[in-house]
Amino acid sequence: MSFDEVPELSVVVPVYNEEGNLLPFLETMASQRELHFEVIISDGGAGDGGAALARGFAAQAPFALTLIEGGKGRGAQMNRGAAAARGELLLFLHVDSRFDDPLAFRKAVDALKEARRTGPRVAGRFSLFFDFDGPAPLPYRFYGAKAALDRPGCTHGDQGFMLGRDFFEETGPFQSALPLMEDTFLAERIRERGKWILFPSRIATSPRRFLTEGLLPRQSLNAILMNLATLGHLSLIESLKESYRSQDAAKTLKLRPILHPLYRKMAQLPRRQRWRLWYDTGSYVRSNAWQIAFFLDVVTGGAGEGKGGRFLALHDRLLGRLIDNRGGNCAAALLTWFWFQATMRFSR
Structure with missing residues (x-):
């Protein structure tokens, strides 16, 4: 399939000093099947080898890979990525996200399209678990279970946010003035104006920041x-x-x-x-x-x-x-x- 075609999904990923996590993430993206999507890496200008790594991977990637560069700040980086996206559906992910289901994107897009039949004010997120070698400690199991609840304050960016461009333009952009949790505030604006659905596949995230x-x-x-x-x-x-x-x-x-x-x-x-x-x-x-x-x-x-x-x-x-x-x-x-x-x- 030609990369010139408009993708069904645009995946936006902010990075800063993430050279060690970028390649595993891109390999995870390459494992997704039965969906034409693009990946936009929004680099915050860390000056590490991440930008060069992304450019090198783009030549062999089974999806369109775009690198954009600008100032640091996760909210601003995701806003720039959304502006560069070509798809009508946007998925905001963290670079330490992993999927064990190669059809996770396909199933999520189908679920969101089905939910949007009654109106565009719908967004979806994945079930969350923390990527430990063994059983996750109790606090992490609690936060993972809480993330599946449809209650205020339970939806966070490490679950991935998928929504239509039209709904993002209505509820966004991300608040670039916040030092962190800009994704949580967007999640609550989405909840106020529309609804959240939970996708059938799960997403793994690294506990590294908490640890x-x-x-x-x-x-x-x-x-x-x-x-x-x-x-x-x-x-x-x-x-x-x-x-x-x-x-x-x-x-x-x-x-x-x-x-x-x-x-x-x-x-x-x-x-x-x-x-x-x-x-x-x-x-x-x-x-x-x-x-x-x-x-x-x-x-x-x-x-x-x-x-x-x-x-x-x-x-x-x-x-x-x-x-x-x-x-x-x-x-x-x-x-x-x-x-x-x-x-x-x-x-x-």
Whole structure:
């Protein structure tokens, strides 16, 4: 098949200092069958050998491979890749993604096209598992199971996002101002305006970032960002950006240097606004209490594919309603304040 034909699918992959992961990723792409697709590598200008590797692989690739280069920033890189894409369907992937099903793309495209028959406001993602040599530790099994749920905050970029160009233009672009989690915020805009479906194949992702930075500090930072963005405090996110980027090459993520600038910025807010921020934070935290119930379902083996078990059902039917009030918000705000203070004092 000629590469000049318009592909059914355009795969957009942002890379930065990913020379070691790029070749295995491209080989994974080459294993996909029964679909005419293109791959667009959006390089953030790291200066490693990734760009040369991509150019060399393009000569032998069974798909059209395009390299575009620009400034660093995953959101901006994915936006540039989408602008260069020729297909009507877009798939945003991370470079450490792997597929064990050679028909994963074919099945996903067919599923999305079928879902789009009732309207274009549909996006799809793959079931997620973390690529460990043996059984994944419990926290990773929890995050993998949670990613299959159709609930706010559960859909992330390591699952892959597939959607029509028209729907991406409506809900996008990725927020390039965010230091991370720009894919999660796009996922929530998609959920607000349309719906998500779960593809039949699964995607494997590397746990390397969590293992390098530390699972707890990474997830803590993710939660803080999600809270601030959900509440509309993007100016406070700016205080996190530079301190996070200064640790970009560090091994373990250190929360204290990140949280102190945020704390100083919050202290400058008028007292009423500061109290409102903490109350709204409590409301956000309280609304995510269902994750404790779902974690118990995962521990006890009660969670199914894309659904919870008896603990989540109990929360949704009873416990969640009992705490959905001002008292529940205030209690969650107080607990979160104590956590924030303890994290600043005792974390590295």
